[in-house]
Amino acid sequence: MLRRYLIAGLLVWIPLGITIWVLKALVDLMDQTLLLVPGDYSTERLLGFHVPGLGIILVIAILLLTGALAANFFGRRLLALGDGLLSRIPIVRSIYGGVKQISDTLFSPEGKAFRRAVLVRYPHAGSWTVALVTGSPEHEVTDHLGHDQVSVFIPTTPNITSGFFLIVPKNETIELQMTVDEALKYIISMGVAEPPRR
Incomplete structure (x- = not known):
């Protein structure tokens, strides 16, 4: 009985x-942007104490201003x-170019990366795993494999930030009705939190 109560308590508190x-770490990280504000205008100077979370407002304001600038012709x-300019600097070019290409792919509204979940055979023909579609290969890859291929990312459990990239035949994937968020929860939970059938 005591053990059951202990486990139930852990399931609530963990x-x-x-x-x-995680939320506190994010708020603390974003509050670091307040270092950009001159000392005379800090909350400690104006109010006499630190107000946590103001960094979030500053980050959102910076993102909105940058987005508004980037959306017009001059921007x-x-x-x-x-x-x-950045593409001419030797070491910066490789880092900035790679990160920019990935972020453009992931966050672009027109992008197709991580928009759907599929089942693929992995790590051998007798087993299946949930994967996220990242796109369809083009150019040199299709010269060797043909056009009926799909690029997928297979996240590892429970750390979904690492995983494996595979190119598999489209006809060897099974499209799932679950959303990408549901698929990630399913992977993180090691199959325990399976989404309900639609």
């Missing part, structure tokens, strides 16, 4: 504690100029 810890020209 997710809650980890959620609070696009300025960004193209900055991209051209």
Whole structure:
């Protein structure tokens, strides 16, 4: 009986504690942006105490201003100029170019990366795993494999930030009705939190 109560308590507090810890870490990280604000305008100077979370407002404001700038003609020209400048610096070019290409792929509204979940055979023909579609190969890969291929990312359990990239025949995948969020929860939980049938 005592053991059951202990496990029930852990099941309540572990997710809650980890959620609070992650949120606090994010708020603390974003509050570091307040270092950009001159000391005379800090909350400690104006109010006499630190107000946690103001960094989130500053980050959102910076993102909105940058987005508004990038969305107009003048901003696009300025960004193209900055991209051209960064692409000429030897070490910066490789880091910035790779990160920019990945972020453009993942966050672009037109992008198809991580928009659907599929089942693929992995690590051998007798087993299946949940994978996220990242796109369809083009150019040289299709010269060797043909056009009926799909690129997938197979996240590892329970750390979904690492995983494996595979190119598999489209006809050897099974499209799932679950959303990408549901698929990630399913993977993180090691199959325990299976989403309900639609």
